[in-house]
Structure formats: C-alpha cells, structure tokens
Amino acid sequence: MNRKLRMGMIGGGKDAFIGAIHRIAANMDGLVELKAGALSVHPEVAIESGKMLFLDPSRTYTDYKTMLEKEAALPAAEKLDFITIVTPNFAHFEPAMMALDKGFNVVVEKPITFTLDEAKQLKAKVEETGLTLLLTHTYTGYPLVKQARQMVKEGVFGKIRKVYVEYPQGWLSKPTEKDNAGAAWRTDPKRSGKSGCMGDIGTHAANLAEYISGAKIEQLCADLNIVVPGRGLDDDGAVLLRFDNGASGVLIASQVAAGEENALKIRMYGENGGLEWSQMEPNTLLVKWSDKPTQVYRAGNNYGGYQSSYATHNSRTPGGHPEGYLEAFGNLYRNFALTLQAKINGTTPSAEALDFPSVAEGVRGMAFIDNVVRSGQSEQKWTKFEI
Numbered sequence: 001m002n003r004k005l006r007m008g009m010i011g012g013g014k015d016a017f018i019g020a021i022h023r024i025a026a027n028m029d030g031l032v033e034l035k036a037g038a039l040s041v042h043p044e045v046a047i048e049s050g051k052m053l054f055l056d057p058s059r060t061y062t063d064y065k066t067m068l069e070k071e072a073a074l075p076a077a078e079k080l081d082f083i084t085i086v087t088p089n090f091a092h093f094e095p096a097m098m099a100l101d102k103g104f105n106v107v108v109e110k111p112i113t114f115t116l117d118e119a120k121q122l123k124a125k126v127e128e129t130g131l132t133l134l135l136t137h138t139y140t141g142y143p144l145v146k147q148a149r150q151m152v153k154e155g156v157f158g159k160i161r162k163v164y165v166e167y168p169q170g171w172l173s174k175p176t177e178k179d180n181a182g183a184a185w186r187t188d189p190k191r192s193g194k195s196g197c198m199g200d201i202g203t204h205a206a207n208l209a210e211y212i213s214g215a216k217i218e219q220l221c222a223d224l225n226i227v228v229p230g231r232g233l234d235d236d237g238a239v240l241l242r243f244d245n246g247a248s249g250v251l252i253a254s255q256v257a258a259g260e261e262n263a264l265k266i267r268m269y270g271e272n273g274g275l276e277w278s279q280m281e282p283n284t285l286l287v288k289w290s291d292k293p294t295q296v297y298r299a300g301n302n303y304g305g306y307q308s309s310y311a312t313h314n315s316r317t318p319g320g321h322p323e324g325y326l327e328a329f330g331n332l333y334r335n336f337a338l339t340l341q342a343k344i345n346g347t348t349p350s351a352e353a354l355d356f357p358s359v360a361e362g363v364r365g366m367a368f369i370d371n372v373v374r375s376g377q378s379e380q381k382w383t384k385f386e387i
Contacts, residue, residue, distance in 0.1 A: 112362030
C-alpha cells in the first residue's frame with residue numbers, strides 16, 4: 001500500500017476539544033488523512049467545520065448515516081479505511097455498529113458505549129466482521145507506561161501485591177455545567193450514562209491498573225459521592241480493588257479536587273520492588289527496590305538497552321525533549337494505522353504495533369462502571385466484578 005489511510009470523522013467540529021486532539025494525533029506520523037466528516041449535529045456547524053478543515057464539500061455531511069451510506073458506496077480507490085467517532089457517550093454505539101456493518105474499521109472515544117450490553121454487542125460485531133477497533137485509552141500510549149507493563153510482565157518486581165491509582169481533577173469543583181458544554185453532557189445521565197466521574201476518568205485509572213499489572217479486577221468495594229449540590233451524577237469516589245492475581249488495590253477518582261489538573265498517578269509494588277508513574281511528569285518512571293537505590297528511567301534515553309522494544313517503539317524524541325499527551329495519543333493512532341496497513345498488505349503486524357486498547361478493554365470499562373455503581377448503591381462490603 002503506497003498511500004495514506006483515509007479517515008472519516010463523526011463529531012469533533014470546530015468547537016470540540018477532543019476532535020482536534022484526534023486530528024492532531026492522526027496527522028502526527030503522516031500515515032492518515034481526513035477525507036470526510038459528519039462533524040456536528042448542527043448542519044451549519046458541520047458545514048462550516050468542513051470548510052475550516054478544507055474537506056471536499058461533497059464529503060462534508062450533516063448526519064453520520066448519510067455519510068456512512070455514501071462513503072460505503074464509493075469505489076475502492078476512494079473509500080474510507082476507518083471512521084473516528086468523537087461524540088458524547090450516548091452517541092458512540094449506533095455510529096460504530098453502522099460503520100462496522102458498512103465495512104469500516106473504527107476508532108472510538110471512551111467509554112466505548114452508553115451501556116455494558118451495547119459494549120458486548122459491539123464486541124460481537126467486531127469479531128463477526130474481523131475489522132479493527134481502537135479505543136482511545138490515551139494513557140496506555142506513553143512509552144514509560146509501556147516500559148512499566150513490560151517490566152511487570154517480565155517479573156522483575158516479583159509477584160505484584162499492591163496497586164494504588166488515583167486521578168484527581170478540579171474542573172468540576174463548581175457547577176460549571178451551566179456554561180460549559182463539555183461539563184454539561186458529562187454530568188447529564190441522559191448523555192453520559194449511569195456514572196459521571198467514575199465513567200469519565202475512573203475508567204482511565206482502572207484501565208491503567210489492569211494494563212500495567214496484567215491482572216484483572218475481580219472484586220471491588222466502591223463509595224461514590226455527589227459533592228456539588230444539584231449535580232445528577234457522581235463527581236467523586238473511591239474504590240477498593242481485588243485482582244485475579246491476588247493483589248489488592250485502591251482507586252481514587254475525583255473531579256472536585258479544586259486546584260488539580262489531570263493528576264493521574266499509579267504506584268505498583270511486588271515482592272522485590274515497585275514502580276511509580278505520573279501523567280503530570282510522563283517522561284519519568286521511578287523504579288524502586290528493597291535492596292538498592294531507586295532508579296530513574298527517562299523517555300528517550302535508553303542507557304544500556306534497559307528499555308523494552310515497546311517503550312522505544314513509542315518514543316519519538318531524544319531525552320530532554322518532552323513528550324506528552326498528544327504524542328501518547330499519536331502513538332495509539334500510529335499503532336492502529338500500522339496494524340491496518342499490515343492487514344491491507346496481507347502481512348502480520350508487529351507485536352508492538354498491535355499494542356493498543358480495543359473492544360475488549362471497552363467491555364471491561366463498561367463493566368467497571370456498572371460494578372462500581374452497583375457496589376456504591378449496596379450495603380455489601382465487596383461486590384463481585386461481573387461482565
């Protein structure tokens with residue numbers, strides 16, 4: 001294949017934060033080009049957004065169904081390779097199902113769907129079609145998160161015993177949903193789902209804990225809170241965790257931690273040592289030992305070949321040139337694109353290229369939301385993690 005992958009986008013018009021992030025990430029490696037879009041439910045915004053992005057007017061649509069129908073009918077030389085869906089939670093499932101039915105691979109924002117049942121249906125559709133789905137759990141794209149995962153997988157810390165993961169934000173510490181569109185839909189049960197904070201950022205924390213540890217949550221005990229009066233969904237909470245490898249853990253997520261930005265942090269401890277990584281300082285991984293000083297791993301500096309191929313594959317710049325959120329997002333798109341290229345060419349993607357979140361992580365994310373809400377409403381101390 002000697003061309004860029006052709007992308008269509010649903011949602012993500014001119015005033016949407018996350019749509020611009022996806023476009024930057026997709027463009028980062030020169031592997032993808034945006035060719036079509038249904039960029040807003042408001043026709044005038046959709047058309048104006050298409051003009052701003054220099055889309056062909058004939059491929060700027062005012063609704064996603066028309067886009068998918070017309071794009072699917074184009075000849076192979078023009079047909080889109082995948083669809084990116086960056087709408088609010090309630091509008092993920094139907095576009096994703098239709099895109100798969102029309103033969104398009106899919107990129108979708110998290111949480112993957114509005115309900116667990118929808119996530120299961122989507123998983124079945126992906127398996128039925130054999131197409132590829134990327135779920136943008138961004139934090140798994142950081143090189144030192146991948147390094148941490150490989151170190152745990154190789155057993156350098158011994159058996160993992162304890163996991164602490166926290167994600168405090170402060171942007172909803174006041175009722176900002178009154179004049180902030182992003183806050184408005186995230187705190188609205190009709191558009192966000194049954195959970196607010198835990199669905200929005202708690203799922204990121206849970207995914208990161210499972211990704212690095214390689215273990216699955218099998219029991220939990222949750223406490224959810226609505227701190228800001230009148231809010232319809234949780235904006236704060238904590239969860240005790242038990243994993244299928246015997247480890248225990250604590251997950252804290254809050255959007256009312258006034259003064260905090262996006263302070264996602266994880267610590268993990270085994271028999272021999274542990275690790276610490278923070279999204280606010282993503283180029284540093286602390287590796288701690290019980291019998292020697294703490295080591296500092298830095299992205300871009302592979303002294304002595306200590307870093308895994310997964311870390312180096314996802315490192316973009318030499319040490320001292322900061323990489324962050326956009327690059328991690330770009331790593332997800334690049335690995336997805338490399339996988340699609342290999343499939344189109346009839347070759348096998350590398351293990352490093354295949355390392356991105358997909359529909360299975362999406363199902364677990366929706367199950368996490370369901371189980372946390374069920375536990376938070378129960379008087380029972382521990383709740384079995386059910387899917």
